[in-house]
Structures are given as structure tokens and as C-alpha cells.
Amino acid sequence: AQSVAQPEDQVNVAEGNPLTVKCTYSVSGNPYLFWYVQYPNRGLQFLLKYITGDNLVKGSYGFEAEFNKSQTSFHLKKPSALVSDSALYFCAVSLNTGGFKTIFGAGTRLFVKA
Amino acid sequence: SQTIHQWPATLVQPVGSPLSLECTVEGTSNPNLYWYRQAAGRGLQLLFYSVGIGQISSEVPQNLSASRPQDRQFILSSKKLLLSDSGFYLCAWRATGQSNYEQYFGPGTRLTVT
Numbered sequence: 001a002q003s004v005a006q007p008e009d010q011v012n013v014a015e016g017n018p019l020t021v022k023c024t025y026s027v028s029g030n031p032y033l034f035w036y037v038q039y040p041n042r043g044l045q046f047l048l049k050y051i052t053g054d055n056l057v058k059g060s061y062g063f064e065a066e067f068n069k070s071q072t073s074f075h076l077k078k079p080s081a082l083v084s085d086s087a088l089y090f091c092a093v094s095l096n097t098g099g100f101k102t103i104f105g106a107g108t109r110l111f112v113k114a
Numbered sequence: 115s116q117t118i119h120q121w122p123a124t125l126v127q128p129v130g131s132p133l134s135l136e137c138t139v140e141g142t143s144n145p146n147l148y149w150y151r152q153a154a155g156r157g158l159q160l161l162f163y164s165v166g167i168g169q170i171s172s173e174v175p176q177n178l179s180a181s182r183p184q185d186r187q188f189i190l191s192s193k194k195l196l197l198s199d200s201g202f203y204l205c206a207w208r209a210t211g212q213s214n215y216e217q218y219f220g221p222g223t224r225l226t227v228t
Contacts, residue, residue, distance in 0.1 A: 034215075041202075042221060043204055094215055100215065
């Protein structure tokens with residue numbers, strides 16, 4: 001069965017420091033991987049995706065993620081965190097089947113302290 | 115550009131009352147459409163998805179139903195609400211095509227069943 005794990009409920013980081021939000025996945029076949037961000041009482045916003053090609057993908061707001069096939073991981077990173085990055089982050093994997101269903105992780109809350 | 119609308123933004127309904135939440139997408143044709151429920155501000159549960167008019171796939175058997183009467187309209191309904199139906203309901207769309215994999219979310223409807 002396909003699944004996505006975000007092992008940390010919460011990540012705390014000081015402004016200006018690098019941040020990492022972890023994600024591992026289990027899927028049969030080639031994965032389509034995504035990161036989304038959610039601000040309070042809002043819908044999710046797409047940040048970045050890995051479909052194929054370069055293992056390091058860059059997305060919105062300075063975020064990037066690295067696809068690691070051997071470790072089945074897709075960690076989200078940013079070299080220098082901002083207070084405004086504080087939000088709920090979701091890792092997701094899509095299935096290349098009818099409807100292109102997406103399975104989301106439980107989410108990781110990021111707190112960036114000034 | 116594409117836009118997704120959901121209404122109402124908030125709703126308070128008594129147990130046993132009916133429900134109708136509406137989602138519409140502008141600026142695209144034949145999108146895949148999705149309904150999710152988010153409980154307690156964390157993980158997303160896929161409820162229904164649709165790949166075309168009148169085509170609905172249900173992911174979780176429960177007290178809800180969905181319909182797609184028009185290409186860019188997706189409706190979530192219930193005949194009799196339960197307390198457990200409370201949550202944040204999100205509609206999302208995905209463009210069909212070779213390079214379109216990410217989903218775009220509406221602003222959500224917060225439903226409280228009393």
C-alpha cells in the first residue's frame with residue numbers, strides 16, 4: 001500500500017538558520033512527489049514537485065527538496081528560514097492511476113523564531 | 115488564469131440537517147476534481163474524486179456523497195449530518211495533461227455540526 005510518513009510533528013528553527021522537514025514514502029513504481037504548505041484557515045498551496053530528472057528540485061519561496069530513491073525520502077529544505085515560513089507543511093505522493101489520487105502525510109508544523 | 119471557489123466559507127449546522135458544499139473552477143476545462151476533509155488542522159483525507167461529468171469515485175464509505183453536474187462544478191452533500199462530519203473541507207483541481215501533476219486547492223469550508 002502507498003503511504004507517506006512525516007516523522008516530525010513539529011520543527012523549530014531560528015530565523016536565518018537552515019531548515020529541513022523530513023518525508024519518506026512507500027509506493028510501487030515511480031513516485032510523483034510533492035510538497036504543499038498551509039497557512040492557518042487556508043487551503044493548501046503547491047510548493048514543488050519531483051516527477052523525474054534532477055534529484056534536487058527547486059520551488060516557491062526559496063524552498064527546495066531532494067529526492068533520494070535509495071532512502072525513499074523527499075526532504076524539504078531551505079538555506080535560511082524566515083519567520084513568515086512558519087506554517088503547516090505536507091508531503092504527498094501521487095499515484096499514476098485513474099484520477100491521479102494523492103496521498104498526503106500527516107503534516108509537520110514549522111515554527112521559525114525571530 | 116485558473117481560479118477555484120468554495121462556498122460557504124463557514125457553516126454551522128445541527129445534527130440531522132442536510133448539507134451542500136459547492137466548488138467551482140474557472141479557467142480550465144475537464145479538470146480532475148477532489149474533495150478532502152481535514153480534521154484538527156492536520157492530515158487530509160480524500161473523500162471523493164472525479165475525472166469527468168457524472169463520474170464520481172468514493173474513497174471512504176460514510177455519510178457523504180458527491181456529484182459533478184457540470185465540467186467545473188463539484189458538490190459535496192449529505193442528507194443527514196453527524197457530529198463526526200465536522201471539519202475543514204477542501205476542494206482541489208488538477209489539470210489533465212502530460213505535465214500537470216500538482217493539485218490546486220480552494221480556500222476551504224469550515225463545517226461545525228452541533
